Amino acid sequence: MRTTHALADAAPSPPEGPSTGGDRPAPATPGARTRSQHQRRRRIVQAAAALASRGGVEAMQMRTVAERAGVALGTLYRYFPSKMDLVVAVVGEEIDLLESSMERRPPTAAHPAGRAVDVLMRATRGLMREPELADALIRSLIMAEVEAPFSDRMASLLLRVATDGREVDIPAEDQLALTGSLAGVWVQELLEMLRGRRTYEQSQHRIEITAERLLAGF
Template identity: 30%
Template sequence: MARIASARLSAEPSSPEQHDRRRRILRAAARIGGEKSLERVQMHEVAKAAGVAIGTLYRYFPSKIHLFTAVMAAQVDRFEEGITRPAPGTPPEEAVADLLVRASQQLLAQPVLAASMLHASNAANGATVADTGRIDGTFREIVLRTVGIEVPTAQDVTLVRLLMQCWYGVLQSSLNGRASMADVESDIRLACNLLLAPRSNSH
């Protein structure tokens, strides 16, 4: 089992060279994580594949939890960049469901990597793994923007958090072989309708 994330904070890259090294590490981790489970991934293997010293890897990612949470954050960022406007007249909760179904299909296309990313992000301590905040923040922005809520209330934020937790659970059920892709889509659409339709209809 992967160790719980170290209490040490990750270093943040500042120069272009440091950003490039961090990106190389994430690409290497995603490639290796697509073939091996989180428990079998070795940090020295990732460092070698990324062409960096092991000390550099641990400077940015003190544990595999930090590393694969960051891999998920990068995937969420890329997904956000690829979002297109929903068709005119699409109910907001349907538009969010469409986005989450597409995101699920992308993640589940690499089930070994998806399992590692979900395990890491679920095990991560938000106080010491900064990328958990990036994932939550990006997810919240995507949903609120799609629903059309510009100034969210505390309840809006709570509903989005519940939706995210539900989505994680649905993905995990699929990865555990307990839900088909049809089940995943059906569950996502039901969750979006139950949690978001009342809010979108009130704005």
């Protein structure tokens, strides 16, 4: 999973509307405001990821994030009322990048379990290149006090990859439960790797076994 922190020092957003001459800019159009807001939000998320990659979640102090992103502290709180909201946004960005990676280079394994494992091990390799960020995200999500759609999004991604557009003779709710369980095992394996209790190869083996059992009916 490629992280976004390298882009955190992006240039400031352009003005929200074209100038009409003199010192008074014309009112921004709704579309321009939306683009500017999106760019500002993205800068904030990238700044938070950059800080977490160096010092974990403790480094994601709201004032420090605001300074790095080039926004006022009040602006940051309008976008993200708490640090946990910001953590959830960083996770969402990482999943967006993982999904894009799957679209560009879909898994080629012949079996559903193999394709699901491909997704999870790609994500593992990316996260383990940034262990501080990975640890911050995983630990924070486990203790999350706000809605964190991480598990649901990972379950949906694994389901799309595993079925590869085929009809599966399993109720839809059960399909998501199975891929969600696989995602849960993956998160636990990540924690074990981050704590030094498991090697990459050991975790991959355990994930492969779990995927074969859980996705046997796909």
